Amino acid sequence: MTRILIVEDDGDIRGMLARGLAAEGFEVDVAERVDEALVSARETAPCAVVLDNMLPDGSGHDVCRALRGGGYAGAILFLSAKDEVSDRAEGLSLGADDYIVKPFSFDELVARLRAQLLRRQGSEPPRDVVTAGRLTLDLTTRQARFGTASARLTQREAELLMALMQEANRPLSRGDIYDRLWATQGGLSLNVVDVYIGYLRTKLGDIARTGGPLIVTVRGRGFMLDLRDAGFQ
Template sequence: MTRVLIVEDDSDIRAMLARGLEAEGFSVGMAGCVGDALTAARDDAPEAVVLDITLPDGSGHDVCRSLREGGYPGPILFLSARDEVRDRAEGLALGADDYIVKPFVFDELVARLRTHLLRRKESDEPRTIVTAGKLTLDLNTRQMNFGDASARLTPREAELLAMLMDQANKPVSRGDIFDKLWASQGGLSLNVVDVYVGYLRSKMADFVRFGGPILVTVRGRGFMLDLRGQDYRH
């Protein structure tokens, strides 16, 4: 039985989510603050976390950051009343898989949760290392390496890089990237692709200095991982 940790300070919402998820066949753990959430994540080994942002002793962002820095591999779904684009972008940048705004439709939450659990299960299949030229990406640790340089990625950054590595030296359109990685989440625009490409470029800066691959913008066609050292922006 798949165990889900609910982190929510409102006891009524917490109880409603627990009843609903248990009725859908999930095993449920609950926490109402940052401290209890981190303890439950450590002791109960949940396979997914549904996480509010506003908590009495800190923020859901603190929980998400701590879990990802500690290597937690499961889906993290923010469930928050904060509906600004910057709030969603910050949550996803910290390593969350999804961001759902309150008030929400419970059936949609369950559907998204199951989608992300299935995606994680599929990612646990035999392929663990992606290579493109001398660039490697470990999908388990989300560490990319080029020579002696390395960098750790968030789950979504790793998915984006793996997609670009699989199509190395070929442009991949914003639409294709968005459809594969973000279309199921709702409320986001194509601009999220540019944001994450920017994150990747920043983390690959050391690689470029050592003659590594370049993540370029191909005008009118999208983005490309260039292994040949050519600039296709012009």
């Protein structure tokens, strides 16, 4: 899994970024000070650092300078309220790959982050597509498609849909789904399965408005992707 380090002293922004990037499939570490950021980067070797410029014990410039001086080759993206051209120029001159000004669009941040990660891979990774009947799931872009309609899923939604597609027309119990997707994450109850089933039902309903692939509840047995309608096999 791709590891991202968020360096941000604002707790609300830090929490939002951590939750959002985790939902996008990244493994996330957080720091709020220069010293914490450098220790975390040294110990976890993140693929990218999302870096605020104004920190309690220094600046993002200090972090960027130390990382590049120590040979860090991952992506560095500044996320800062300082929007002067001179601020952006200094950050980029220190070795940052991108500079995003607050307030910002989370979707744009994710797009820019992925672009930098792909650049370091040298080429776009091959796509992996799962198919069940006329429903397809592109695991690279996380696009679920039915006919000409499509919906973009979060990483966890895509993993859940893939599990259901692999067992299409057969029910999976809550426990089976939980074990596949959440067993290694402490502190979560079986209710998380119902929450994500709800998210996925909504998105599948949007791309199959005339009775398309549906996730049905099989009493006493769990959930099933029901593709038995003649139009969807």
